[in-house]
Amino acid sequence: MGVNMPKDKYNAVWLIFFMLGIGTLLPWNFFMTATMYFTGRLKEPATFDMENPLVNGTGSNFDTRSVLEAKFNNVMTLCSMVPLLVFTCLNSFLHSLIPQMFRVMGSLTVILVVFLITAILVKVEIAPLSFFSLTMIKIGIINSFGAILQGSLFGMAGLLPASYTTPIMSGQGLAGTFAAFSMICAIASGSEMQDAAFGYFITACAVISLSILSYVALPKMEFFQYYQESNSDSLPRDIEIDLIKKENTGDTRPVEQNAKPKVSITAIFKKIWVLALAVCFAFTITIGTFPAVTADVKSSIAKGGSWEKYFIPVSCFLLFNLCDWAGRSLTAVCMWPGKDSILLPLFIVARVVFVPLFMLCNVQPRYNLPIYFEHDAWFIVFMIFFAFSNGYLASLCMCFGPKKVPNHEAETAGAIMAFFLSLGLALGAALSFLFRGLV
Secondary structure, eight states: OOTTOOOOGGGHHHHHHHHHHHHHHHHHHHHHHTHHHHHHTTOOGGGSOSSOGGGTTTTOSSOOOOHHHHHHHHHHHHHHHHHHHHHHHHHHHHTTTSOHHHHHHHHHHHHHHHHHHHHHHTTSOOOHHHHHHHHHHHHHHHHHHHHHHHHHHHHHHHTSOGGGSHHHHHHHHHHHHHHHHHHHHHHHHTOOHHHHHHHHHHHHHHHHHHHHHHHHHGGGOHHHHHHHHHHHHOOOHHHHHHHHHHHHHTOOSOOOTTSOOOOOHHHHHHHHHHHHHHHHHHHHHHHHHTTTTGGGBOOSSOSSSHHHHHHIIIIIIIHHHHHHHHHHHHTTTOOOSOTTOTHHHHHHHHGGGHHHHHHTBOBSSOSSSOOSBOSHHHHHHHHHHHHHHHHHHHHHHHHHGGGGSOGGGHHHHHHHHHHHHHHHHHHHHHHHHHHHHHO
């Protein structure tokens, strides 16, 4: 880069990417946090046992849920992961054909409208089947446009120095932490789930609006403009070689210097495949275990007290998101091991050990495996290392991926890395049924 390279004044561009990172995941995290609200609206009078009301909601083998309630989580997983994977893939191939402004602003606007509708519907009575269908449609829309937004953001960050992928990852980590903290506050306040859900959705709308304003300000930043222009002005290697050859041979025929560089998805993947598969494997292990297995761990030291009520919200959701956020944020000051080190993929593969460790905790109900780590402390220690390693190692992969290719391929490389991240989420969601069934 030239000596006149501008500085990121007041870290404004870094903070904008951080805000956009929050905006990509906070809405979906609040949607997940409000699962009890959604299932609560799917209850039907026929599911209540009038002759033996004591069995209702007490953990008895008698299932008091309606069919829609029982199927909600499985269908939600399907309606979220399939569009996420499909549209992240499409964005990897088609991002160069659709302007960046249209992809980002369009996605944020659609997500904002969906959450506004969701907030309004909290106050509207709807039949359970219609509510179920409408909710699944909204989940599909949110994840479709969320995939385009996330892929576009990682592509944009790929044009900047490697450290500018960190704020996106860190912002996503903070989004999960904020949602988990909000869930705990709702439990502590004793507020009605309907009121809490309305607060979640309105907060999500505010965050999306701030994300839109942040993105509007981004093109005006001199630092961002510099890297955007550097990318568009940079010559691919083959054109540089042609110029050198022509100078040496005295050939005066013009070279298409201003022609748009050709970008090959296959050629780029060959350069980043190790990091792409690594980030995919990292999220496969994480989502395969959390929360399908971890959320069913029961406290062994609390019997009916407050800790029993707060054990999973604090030890599972809040602790995971805090440590994951810490791991993601650490890459802002430390990037070890390096992008070409064999240690990075080896560390990620080693995380598979967390699958049996969590399975052998006090997961209930269980049918196959014994309990080796019954005490709450084991689960908490495992969760700290599990979450921190996920945040740190996955963030390293996402930072390094676009830096293993020339500038003109960096945006596409970022989009490909985002696709493999989403693939890991989808594979993890599919494996979660197997992991939970083995316990």
